Amino acid sequence: MISDTELQEMYGWMVTARYYEERLQEEYLEGKQPAFDISAGPIPGELHLAAGQEAAAAGVCSHLRDADTVTAPHRPHHVAIAKGVDLKRMTAEIFGRRTGLCKGKGGHMHLFDSTVNFAGSGIIAEGCPPAVGAALAAEKRGEDNVAVAYLGEGAISQGGFLESLNLASVQNLPVLFVIEDNDWAISMPKERVTDVGNGSQRADGFDMPGKRVDYDDACAVYEAAGEAIGRARDGNGPTLLEVQVHRRMGHFMGDAEGYRPEADSERAKQRDSIERMESTLQKAGIDDDTIDDIRDRSHQRVEDAIEWAKDQPEPDPDEAYNDVFTNPPAGWTPNTKPGQTESAGGDD
Amino acid sequence: MAEADESETTGERETTMSRAMVSAIASEMRDSDDVFVMGEDVADYGGIFDSTDGLLEEFGREKIMDVPISETGFIGAAVGAAQAGMRPIAELMFADFFGVGMDQIYNQMAKNTYMSGSTVNVPMVLMTAVGGTYNDAAQHSQTLYGTFAHLPGMKVVVPSTAADAKGLMHTAIRDDDPVVYMFHKRLMGIGWMPAPDGPKTSVPEDDYTIDFGEADVKREGDDVTVVTLGLHVHRALEAADALAEEVDVEVIDLRTLVPLDTETVLESVRKTGRLVVVDEDYHSFGLSGEIVARATEGALANLSAVRRVTMPDAPIPYARPLEQEVNPGREDIIEAVQSTTE
Numbered sequence: 001m002i003s004d005t006e007l008q009e010m011y012g013w014m015v016t017a018r019y020y021e022e023r024l025q026e027e028y029l030e031g032k033q034p035a036f037d038i039s040a041g042p043i044p045g046e047l048h049l050a051a052g053q054e055a056a057a058a059g060v061c062s063h064l065r066d067a068d069t070v071t072a073p074h075r076p077h078h079v080a081i082a083k084g085v086d087l088k089r090m091t092a093e094i095f096g097r098r099t100g101l102c103k104g105k106g107g108h109m110h111l112f113d114s115t116v117n118f119a120g121s122g123i124i125a126e127g128c129p130p131a132v133g134a135a136l137a138a139e140k141r142g143e144d145n146v147a148v149a150y151l152g153e154g155a156i157s158q159g160g161f162l163e164s165l166n167l168a169s170v171q172n173l174p175v176l177f178v179i180e181d182n183d184w185a186i187s188m189p190k191e192r193v194t195d196v197g198n199g200s201q202r203a204d205g206f207d208m209p210g211k212r213v214d215y216d217d218a219c220a221v222y223e224a225a226g227e228a229i230g231r232a233r234d235g236n237g238p239t240l241l242e243v244q245v246h247r248r249m250g251h252f253m254g255d256a257e258g259y260r261p262e263a264d265s266e267r268a269k270q271r272d273s274i275e276r277m278e279s280t281l282q283k284a285g286i287d288d289d290t291i292d293d294i295r296d297r298s299h300q301r302v303e304d305a306i307e308w309a310k311d312q313p314e315p316d317p318d319e320a321y322n323d324v325f326t327n328p329p330a331g332w333t334p335n336t337k338p339g340q341t342e343s344a345g346g347d348d
Numbered sequence: 349m350a351e352a353d354e355s356e357t358t359g360e361r362e363t364t365m366s367r368a369m370v371s372a373i374a375s376e377m378r379d380s381d382d383v384f385v386m387g388e389d390v391a392d393y394g395g396i397f398d399s400t401d402g403l404l405e406e407f408g409r410e411k412i413m414d415v416p417i418s419e420t421g422f423i424g425a426a427v428g429a430a431q432a433g434m435r436p437i438a439e440l441m442f443a444d445f446f447g448v449g450m451d452q453i454y455n456q457m458a459k460n461t462y463m464s465g466s467t468v469n470v471p472m473v474l475m476t477a478v479g480g481t482y483n484d485a486a487q488h489s490q491t492l493y494g495t496f497a498h499l500p501g502m503k504v505v506v507p508s509t510a511a512d513a514k515g516l517m518h519t520a521i522r523d524d525d526p527v528v529y530m531f532h533k534r535l536m537g538i539g540w541m542p543a544p545d546g547p548k549t550s551v552p553e554d555d556y557t558i559d560f561g562e563a564d565v566k567r568e569g570d571d572v573t574v575v576t577l578g579l580h581v582h583r584a585l586e587a588a589d590a591l592a593e594e595v596d597v598e599v600i601d602l603r604t605l606v607p608l609d610t611e612t613v614l615e616s617v618r619k620t621g622r623l624v625v626v627d628e629d630y631h632s633f634g635l636s637g638e639i640v641a642r643a644t645e646g647a648l649a650n651l652s653a654v655r656r657v658t659m660p661d662a663p664i665p666y667a668r669p670l671e672q673e674v675n676p677g678r679e680d681i682i683e684a685v686q687s688t689t690e
Contacts, residue, residue, distance in 0.1 A: 069432065103465030112464035119431065119460070119468065126451050129424020136425055137432035140384065140410070147428070160451065163421030170416060323462045324500055326469040326524040329561045332607035334500065342610055 002222055007284055008294055010058035010218050011277050016087075016298040017057065017078035018274055021049040021249070023302055024077075024094065028253050036254050042310065043094060045107055047253040048075040052216070052246035055273040056180045057082040059213075059221025059243070060148060063229045069117040069134035069147040071127030074109045075180075076120045079150055085113040091305040097312035104315040105323060125151050125158035128177065132164045135173040135232075146174040146232040153242070154185025156199045165240065169206040174232035176225065177240045182247040183268075187259040203240035212242040216273040219280055246271055359553030364537025366398035368510035368551050369475075372517035373400070373437060375555050377407055380435065383521060386413040386422055387439030387475075396441055397477045397533050397541075419449030423474065427457045430472040435521060440476040443492045443530060457526045458501030472527075473520045474502075479532040479579055479628060480675055482541055486663035489671070491578065493627070494634030496528045497605040503527045503560055504605040508535065508581040510549045512603060515558030522557065532578040532628075546582035561607035565616070569598035572685050573616040575639050576626035577602045580676060584626050587681035595685055605635065613639060614646040622653045622688040626681055631658040653688035657681055 024047065031041030038045065050057075053075070061082035064070065072079045080090055086101065093100030094108045101113050109122035117134070121127040131149035138145040155161055156179060168175040179199045183190050196202065203210025209228070213220045221243050228239035246268035250257050257265065281291055321334050333342045363371075377383045384407075385400055391414040394401035404412045415422040419440060426438035440446060446453060453474065461469050480489030497504045503525055507513035513531065520527040535547040566581060567588050572595055574584045581601045588597035598616050602609065617623050623643050625636040636656040643651060657676045665671055 069428070071428075101465070102463060102467065105465050106463040110463040112460070112468050114464070114467045117432075119464075121456060123451055123455050126420075126424065126456060129421050129452055130428030130431060130456060132421065133425035133428020133430070133436075134432045135428075137429040137434045140381075140429075140434065159448075160420045160424065163416075163418040164424070166416055167418060167421040167425060323464075323466040325503070326461055326466055326471075329503070329607040330559070331561055331611070342607060 052248035128164035563609035
């Protein structure tokens with residue numbers, strides 16, 4: 001069913017994403033020890049790493065083209081990698097460099113790569129409505145592109161998600177909503193967030209197909225997503241897919257997870273989607289040398305991206321004032337300095 | 349103002365503000381397949397305040413889309429469609445409803461251009477009805493100019509006449525950035541909400557644009573500057589006429605808040621030395637304070653008196669005498685102007 005090429009590609013994305021998060025963790029903690037200062041070190045600010053969630057990215061994005069849209073939430077790296085976002089420029093963005101995807105203005109929660117139609121948003125579930133809009137645009141233009149909105153299980157009680165399910169359903173739009181269920185909404189376990197253990201049941205209320213993949217098996221995700229995306233491309237409307245994944249790190253770096261039972265963390269580490277994928281590749285007859293080679297090349301790609309990013313220049317401080325508008329009105333300024341109030345409409 | 353010279357234009361007729369807006373939308377839709385309208389009751393109803401009246405007939409449901417009562421959902425869908433290259437016009441039925449869709453407005457629509465380093469842009473119009481005077485009380489009467497203009501990344505437009513409404517709508521739809529187009533219900537010329545004299549103007553039938561950031565000096569005067577917008581342009585003009593024997597009042601219609609034509613305000617107050625800001629929005633932390641701040645930053649030495657005539661810092665009441673008390677009227681403006689010359 002899944003070709004060897006696709007299996008290898010998915011595996012490559014997964015090991016790239018896992019190693020990426022491990023390396024970013026190291027880089028992030030540099031300068032933040034012994035005292036943790038969130039604004040210190042080469043990567044400042046919040047950092048939400050997705051180790052343990054790779055299967056949900058690989059199994060879905062394997063079906064996507066550049067013209068398809070993906071919106072991702074605050075934990076976006078694995079999805080961005082599988083969607084084909086430029087890894088060097090994404091890394092430069094995370095390091096706050098001028099040549100980053102967003103010139104250092106977005107940061108890791110707000111990654112935009114228009115060449116592959118990838119957009120991030122750090123507000124829980126608020127990436128869903130724009131994904132519906134991208135699907136609407138495709139439909140209006142008679143194109144068979146689809147949109148995928150990623151969200152966590154902590155987001156499934158948000159209005160923005162539920163409104164998007166309804167709008168996509170009533171307009172019969174080509175959208176796939178992917179809930180990555182990592183069991184934890186920061187410190188809130190799923191059973192305290194919702195009485196519906198299977199998030200894909202939310203689909204029932206919108207007369208939409210819903211499916212849950214209980215194991216973070218990229219191949220099972222691939223099968224489920226393939227069916228949903230095929231349905232969307234054929235004009236048969238949206239689908240809600242939930243995938244059980246695991247949060248191997250804290251909600252954000254620096255989260256000591258004092259609220260999390262030790263056994264839960266251990267269980268997450270034992271259910272490794274990457275080991276599962278390796279055994280799938282072996283069963284498919286792909287030899288160990290090939291697997292090792294994919295892993296080595298993926299790791300090297302990550303090292304190259306980080307090395308390149310750290311070598312990039314920081315933004316000129318004055319660039320903070322650009323990009324408020326695509327088309328800045330004559331005379332308009334963002335009122336940068338005392339005595340420099342905008343003079344739109346005036347002569348000077 | 350308008351690029352078309354009214355005296356030379358053959359096709360020109362007097363029309364309401366709502367018809368002027370609709371004609372601009374229709375014309376842009378004829379020119380581009382990317383333009384479409386989405387909102388609550390915009391199709392069969394034609395917009396509760398006539399802002400899309402008659403469009404369904406010409407353009408059909410694919411282009412004039414009724415959507416569920418779901419502001420986060422459909423405003424966000426407009427954001428996504430705009431980022432994908434379409435030019436949606438989304439209607440938020442009342443500006444007061446912004447609370448149920450504000451994240452899409454200020455965290456996505458307004459910020460995605462900046463956060464993406466201009467690799468994404470959001471060419472959409474968020475059209476919304478504002479204003480009171482018809483006893484709709486606290487949740488359906490606000491103007492909230494300051495709320496939208498305060499948050500960076502949105503252009504904010506407030507027409508006060510049919511001619512401006514049309515030109516500003518053409519500019520808004522063609523703009524590559526998100527534009528919040530705030531129209532005052534009382535000015536639209538709706539059958540069930542009679543408009544005052546003033547907003548119904550002669551409007552060229554040809555397309556024309558009005559550049560953002562150009563205030564309109566509605567009435568020239570040497571003694572006192574009144575800066576205002578929306579419905580209160582007309583109230584200020586009435587007040588100026590009533591005062592004509594004693595004070596020579598200049599009335600400035602801001603027309604756009606982002607960008608704001610600071611220079612026209614400064615030129616005027618340098619001449620008159622007296623500033624009265626008339627605003628239907630709340631008093632504190634808002635538009636009137638901003639205008640006064642810019643006037644003092646730019647022309648402090650010229651100023652001898654400053655007054656603000658605004659809604660008070662209280663929710664808008666229902667009963668007729670209560671609402672009339674709080675919404676600035678002609679007499680309130682007259683008193684404020686007179687007090688600057690005492």
